[in-house]
Amino acid sequence: DIQMTQSPSSLSASVGDRVTITCRASQSISSYLNWYQQKPGKAPKLLIYAASSLQSGVPSRFSGSGSGTDFTLTISSLQPEDLATYYCQQSFSLGTFGQGTKVEIK
Amino acid sequence: EVQLVESGGNLIQPGGSLRLSCAASGFTVSSNYMSWVRQAPGKGLEWVSVIYSSGSTYYADSVKGRFTISRDNSKNTLYLQMNSLRAEDTAVYYCARDNTSSVGGTFDYWGQGTLVTVSS
Numbered sequence: 001d002i003q004m005t006q007s008p009s010s011l012s013a014s015v016g017d018r019v020t021i022t023c024r025a026s027q028s029i030s031s032y033l034n035w036y037q038q039k040p041g042k043a044p045k046l047l048i049y050a051a052s053s054l055q056s057g058v059p060s061r062f063s064g065s066g067s068g069t070d071f072t073l074t075i076s077s078l079q080p081e082d083l084a085t086y087y088c089q090q091s092f093s094l095g096t097f098g099q100g101t102k103v104e105i106k
Numbered sequence: 107e108v109q110l111v112e113s114g115g116n117l118i119q120p121g122g123s124l125r126l127s128c129a130a131s132g133f134t135v136s137s138n139y140m141s142w143v144r145q146a147p148g149k150g151l152e153w154v155s156v157i158y159s160s161g162s163t164y165y166a167d168s169v170k171g172r173f174t175i176s177r178d179n180s181k182n183t184l185y186l187q188m189n190s191l192r193a194e195d196t197a198v199y200y201c202a203r204d205n206t207s208s209v210g211g212t213f214d215y216w217g218q219g220t221l222v223t224v225s226s
Binding site: 034036038043044046049050055089090092093095096097098100 | 141143151152156164166200206208209210211212213216217218219
C-alpha cells in the first residue's frame with residue numbers, strides 16, 4: 001500500500017501569510033495527487049487535482065505542485081475562511097489519504 | 107445540480123448490521139466510479155470502498171469480508187451494507203463521486219455524511 005505523509009500536522013499563520021503544506025508518497029505516484037479542504041463539521045471539498053489543476057470555483061490563491069513522491073499545496077495569501085484541515089490523497093492506486101494538516105489563523 | 111444525500115446511520119451494537127444509502131441526483135450513479143469514505147471522530151479520512159461503472163468492487167483491508175458496496179440503477183442510489191460491525195467502525199460515512207474514473211478516485215462531490223456509532 002502507498003503511504004502518504006503530510007507535514008506539518010498543524011500550523012498557525014496570520015491573514016495574508018503564504019502557507020505551504022507538503023505531502024510525500026512512499027513510492028512514485030506520478031501526478032496522481034489531489035488536495036482537499038475540510039472545514040469543521042463539513043464534508044471535504046476538492047481543491048486541486050492531478051497535483052496542480054485547480055478545481056472549478058476554487059480561489060486562485062490555492063495552488064499545487066510536485067510529481068513523483070513530493071508535493072506541495074500553497075495558499076498564497078491566507079484568508080480567515082481558509083481555517084480548515086487540508087488532506088492530500090493519492091489516486092495512483094486504491095485511495096490513501098494523508099493524515100491531514102490543520103490550519104489555524106493567528 | 108449534483109447532489110448526494112446519505113442516510114441510514116445509527117447507533118448499533120457490536121456484531122450488528124446496518125445498511126447505508128446514498129441517493130444521487132444530477133448525474134447517473136452507474137456511469138461513474140462511486141466510493142465510500144469514512145472519518146472516525148476527531149480523526150482523518152479513510153477510503154472504504156469503491157464500485158466502478160463496470161460493477162467491479164474493491165474494499166479497504168479493514169472492511170474486506172464485512173462490508174459490501176452496491177448500487178440500484180433504477181433508484182440512482184449507492185449502498186453500503188455493513189455486517190459484523192466493530193467499535194472501530196464508528197465514524198461519519200461519506201459517499202463521494204469520482205469525476206475522473208481514476209484507480210484511487212478524485213472526489214469532486216461529497217454527501218453531507220451519516221454517523222454510524224458502534225457501541226453496546
